[in-house]
Amino acid sequence: MKKIYKIFVLIGFVFLFIGATNPTLIYTSYTAAIVTKVIQDVKHKTVDSDWIQTKPLTQLKSNDLLNTGKRSVAVLKFVDGSILRVRENTTIMIFADKKEKGLVKNTKLENGKIVFDVNKQIDDDKFIITTPTAVATIRGTSGLVETLSDGSTLLMVETGIVEVESLGDKRETKSIEAGVTSVINPDGSITTNVTTEEQRKNFQSSNKTNEKFIQIQTNRGNFRVYYLDSE
Amino acid sequence: MKKLLFFVCSIFLFNQIVIAQFDNFNFATIPEEVLENSAFNLSIELLDGEQVEQAVLFYRAFGTSKFLPLDMIIQGNRLLAEFNKENVIPPSIECYIKIINSSGIEKFYPSFALETMNFIRIEVRQKIEQTGDIILLSPSPDEILTISEFFLAFSVLRLSDKVKISSTKVFINDTDFSSLIQFTDDLIFIPQGTIRELNIGMNSINIILFDYEDKIINQISSTFQIFNELQKEELQKLKLALNGSVELNLANENLRFGSTTYNRLNVFLNGNYGSLNSNANIYVTNEEKSNLQPQNRFSFQTYNDWFKINIGDHFPTYPSLILSGKRVRGLSSSLMLGFFNLQATYGEITRKIEGELLKGIRRDTIVLDPNLVPIDSLKYGQPFGLIRFGTYSRKLFAVRPSFGSGETFQLGFTYLHSKDDPQSIEFSAKPKENLVVGTDLFIGADQRRIQLNFQSAFSFLNKDIARGNISDATLDSLANNENLGIDPDLLRTFRDVLGNFITVNQHLSPQNPQELPTLAAEGSLILNYFGNYLKGTYLFRGNEYTSFGQNFLRTDIKGFQLFDRLSLFENRVFFSFSYERLNDNLQKTKISTTSFNNYEGSLSLYLRRDFPVVNFTFSNYNTKNDIDPNSTDSLKLTNIIDDNIKIINLSTSYDFDYYIRHKISLSYLNSNKKDNTQKNFSSSFNSFNLSLQNLWNSDLISFLSTNFSNSNIKLRELNYFSLTLGARLNALESKLTNSASVTIFSGDLKRNVFDLSSRYLILKNLSGIFSLRFILNDTNIKNESIINFLLRYEL
Incomplete structure (x- = not known):
């Protein structure tokens, strides 16, 4: 009986150790964000569940995944007020770590495009976006992150400054200022250029999450063409 | 009076x-x-x-x-x-x-x-950063929501260790929904479909947080709009969304100096088509008269992210030294591409007002009079006339290309030309012309924590363009005068080149350009780090600098200003200090130079939302010129300046609960001007004000206000005390709002003021407001009244 008791105590310690060292388990409980707007097909998945349809006020905790389908958009608000607009065909994973004086948020962008509008980060706050090739640390700024078909990451900064670190062999770190767009390549190199008019329009159009429609009346009935406009 | x-x-x-x-x-x-x-x-x-x-x-x-x-x-x-x-x-x-x-x-x-x-x-x-506040996640003020879509969500991330979530109060339209709240970690919410008692239209939210001792630690108020399904569908359609208002205002003022009736119509329209926004405003009044500058206003504006057009009466904004705060009746357009921007304005800034021929004067009876001008003798029988001067029509053109979006960098160049039209009226004299060129630069770094602003402008003013450019014959005659040492070819070239932009003759200034009398420049550097906002400014404005786009700029001044604002204790305490040192007489055109040495300090306390807000300001202004008070020159002694002004201002306001909600405000102002010269223009002023507002419920507010005032100007003293009592009452489900107040004066001012106001919502989009002010004056003065009726229709 004593042996069984010792085994349970040992197993307990093992779980405690794993819990203390595995960030996945640390993060599991904290509610980091809510979904405030859903357009078309948006799904999410928790650690314990399968993919389920997302509705407004869906709470996203650490390790939760969110996926948008074709012509679909989701708007997330983090508990610090920061906003993430998740564009079509995008998958993200949310992590959050509550500190004594702040909250560390890490959004892993698997594929697709997100637009961020991050509130001022204070004390221990951090807002991080991780892609397969880059880690971007954002402090009170807005812009866009997109994974490109060649595996690289495009980062466009609209306001403020973003610190970006590449994950490839050449591992570089750069500060990207407002009005600048950078591409973080799989080899770790970072190229920066002044944002082109086309890129700026791309950002503006990606920022649109207000659903509107045009109604076309025909003798066979009415048709609606839906589109997205600025909030 | x-x-x-x-x-x-x-x-x-x-x-x-x-x-x-x-x-x-x-x-x-x-x-x-x-x-x-x-x-x-x-x-x-x-x-x-x-x-x-x-x-x-x-x-x-x-x-x-x-x-x-x-x-x-x-x-x-x-x-x-x-x-x-x-x-x-x-x-x-x-x-x-x-x-x-x-x-x-x-x-x-x-x-x-x-x-x-x-x-x-x-x-x-000061805007307090949202770091210690409730963070409202939903609804947003501009969201288009139906009742079934509404949900409430807010975060207490910054307060999670202090807040007792179970005590949280949520009021929507003053109804307590606290029992419906749920929470997870730092997120507090009321799910979708739980609250059905919402107004179609504007709604209000009030959230109050308590600590573990049940004391209020934070609260916020916000508004949101609810639409029905049909309205939402309409809003979502891509079509010209048009809204606006029409206001008809009839007023009669029966005052001691006479009676006046005003009739005014104000139409405001606002529309958008996709991302294109437009608005129009028409204001028509019976005060419009041809012998006054325009009182009617007409304006139309259309804009999107990258362009803007203004037509009609508008106030274009260019660098402040050149064109700012000036009404233009005409056209302005802006193209904002970011890397390159272009702004242009053309229009009338002064409307013509015809003068009047008072008397024809024969050639042999000419007298020296500034109002004497040559007139058309065939038309009026005499070659000269005494006239009342009219006002020429004055047009203005300005253009400003600039490079950079202004986020971190912008370099701009401004050209302004403005000219009186001598043909616009018959009776006036000395039409003027103005040319200003300038440049401006903005550099922002480290998220605009460092900002450098610079602008400069150089002006030309011609004070009389009636006779046009200086003639070749006049230039030659000037050149013939060897004492002047003028090269006629150089002058001719100067006239021909500059004459493309402004009339060149003997009335053109500057005439001493090497001393820069028509140069204006100012630069400022801002450093905003660690809650400390520091700004240093240097300015220089020559005594003859003139821009018709900026009539009231203080010229003949140079010096520096320093301003520092320190935010302490998480933006709860603000300390501000400023110092300014300026002097005039830059081109030595005055008999003395005046120095201005001023400093100000201010302390503002916003300790907690349930604590009083306190502001204290102390200002000290010293003005002194370099005239010796012992001088025997009477002209100099007349112009001597040596005074000091000290101002103390203390104000506080406090919202508190005592059976009901109250808001109390106190303020005290003391200013003392000490004139150290023999003129002794010393004066003093004291004012103490106390006001109390009581919110009995959402329909009834009462208020009380008292004021004591004492002023002493040139040893003439005036004291009085006033007491105001009043209330506002909503009735008929807020369709009717009535307000009434009475202000009683005693002391040197003897009068009582009665105010009545009533607003009735006749239809959902039609309201009428009637107000009456009756002033019961002292026995020797006629009583006065102002009656106002406003009918407002919302489109």
């Missing part, structure tokens, strides 16, 4: 506004809370029967002694000024108004403001 100086009362008429009487007649209306870097409108009601032809608001931000001008829009007895957000700087803005009435006489409000330093004072609150 006795002129007295004081703030009397704060009457809360409809929730959004504060009306404060700032002298014995006139009222200023400002938003209840003015926040830094947020635009707002100031409305002044002049009730002493002035027929205002031109009105300019002079304002100064904390830390500067110079007052900047702002053209006001005249709507009958109401004057409107729009403050741009960049001019809204804590802790306060001081302002006064200069008007020119229909008789051409200048007047100032508040009266004697410049002598006693008693200005209209607008408190500006």
Whole structure:
């Protein structure tokens, strides 16, 4: 009986150790964000569940995944007020770590495009976006992150400054200022250029999450063409 | 008429506004809370029967002694000024108004403001970062929601260790929904579909957080709109969304100087098509007269992210040295591409007003008179005439190309040309022409924590273009005078080149360009680190600098200004200090040089939302010129200046619960001007104000206000006391709002003021407002009344 008791105590310690060292388990409980707007097909998945349809006020905790389908958009608000607009065909994973004086948020962008509008980060706050090739640390700024078909990451900064670190062999770190767009390549190199008019329009159009429609009346009935406009 | 100086009362008429009487007649209306870097409108009601032809608001931000001008829009007895957000700087803005009435006489409000330093004072609150507050996640104020879509979500991330979530109170439209709240970690929410008792239209939310001792630690209020399904569908359709309002205003003022009736129609339309926004405003009044500058207003504006067009009456904004705060009737357009931007304006800034021939004068009876001009002898029988001068039509053209979006860099170049049209009227003289060229630069670094601003402008002014460019014959005759040492070819080249831009003759200035009398330049550096906002400015404005786009710029001044604002204890305590040192007489055109040494300090406390807000300001202004007081030169002694002004202002306000909600405000102002010269223009002013507002319920508010005022100008003393009592009552499910107040005066001012106001919502989009002010004067003065009726239709 004593042996069984010792085994349970040992197993307990093992779980405690794993819990203390595995960030996945640390993060599991904290509610980091809510979904405030859903357009078309948006799904999410928790650690314990399968993919389920997302509705407004869906709470996203650490390790939760969110996926948008074709012509679909989701708007997330983090508990610090920061906003993430998740564009079509995008998958993200949310992590959050509550500190004594702040909250560390890490959004892993698997594929697709997100637009961020991050509130001022204070004390221990951090807002991080991780892609397969880059880690971007954002402090009170807005812009866009997109994974490109060649595996690289495009980062466009609209306001403020973003610190970006590449994950490839050449591992570089750069500060990207407002009005600048950078591409973080799989080899770790970072190229920066002044944002082109086309890129700026791309950002503006990606920022649109207000659903509107045009109604076309025909003798066979009415048709609606839906589109997205600025909030 | 006795002129007295004081703030009397704060009457809360409809929730959004504060009306404060700032002298014995006139009222200023400002938003209840003015926040830094947020635009707002100031409305002044002049009730002493002035027929205002031109009105300019002079304002100064904390830390500067110079007052900047702002053209006001005249709507009958109401004057409107729009403050741009960049001019809204804590802790306060001081302002006064200069008007020119229909008789051409200048007047100032508040009266004697410049002598006693008693200005209209607008408190500006620092924007407190959302770090310690409730973070509202949903709904957003601009969201399009139906009742079934509504949910409430807010975060207490910054307060999670202090807040007792189970005590949290949530009120929507004053109904307590606290029992419906749920929470997860730092997120507090009420799910979708739980609350059905929402208004179609505007709704309000009030959230109050308590700590573990059940004391309020934080609260926020917000608004949101609810639409029905049909409205939402309409809003979602891509079509021309049009809204607006039509206002018909009939007013009669029966004042001691006479009776006047005003009829005004104001139509405002706002529309959008996709991302294209447009608005139009038409204001028509019976005060429009051909012998005054325009009182009617017509404007149309259309804009999107990258262009803007203004047609009609508008106020284009260029670098402040060149064109700012000036009404233009014409066209302005802006192209904003980011890397390259172009702004252009063309229009009339002064309307022609024909003069009058008072008397024809024979050649042999010419007298020396400034109003004597040559006239058409065939038409009027005499070669000269004594005239009342008219006003030429004056047109203005400005263009400013710039490079950079302005986020971190912008370099701009401005060209302004303005000219009187000598043919526009018959009886006047000395038409003028003005040319200004300037450049401006902005550099922002480290998320705009470092900002460098610079602007400069060089002006040319021709004070009489009636005879056009200087002729070759005149140039040759000047060259023949060997004493002048003039090269006629050089002058001819100068005339031909510069003559492409402005008329070149003997009336053109500057005539001593090497001394830069028409140069104006200023630069500022801002450092904003660790809660410390530090700004240093250097300015130089030559004595002859003139821009027709900026009539009221203080010229003949140079010096520096320093301003420092320190935020302490998580933006709960603000300490501001400023120092300014300026002097005039840059081109040695005056008999003495005057120095201005001014400093100001301010302490603002916003300790907690349930603690009183306290503002304390101390200002010291020293003005002295270099004339020796022991001089025997009487001319010099007449111009001697040596004075010191000290101002202390203390104000506090506190919201508290004692059976019901109360709001109490206290303010004290003391200003002392000491004139150290023999002229002894010393003066002093004291004012103490207490006001109390009681919120009995959402339908009933009562208020009480008292004021004691004492002023002493040139040993003439005036004292009075006033008491205001009033209430506002909503009835018929808020369709009817009635307000009434009475203000009783005692002391040197003997008059009582009765105010009645009633607003009735006739239909959902049609409302009528009737107001009456009756002034019961002292026995020797006629009683006065102002009756106002406003019918408003919302499209």
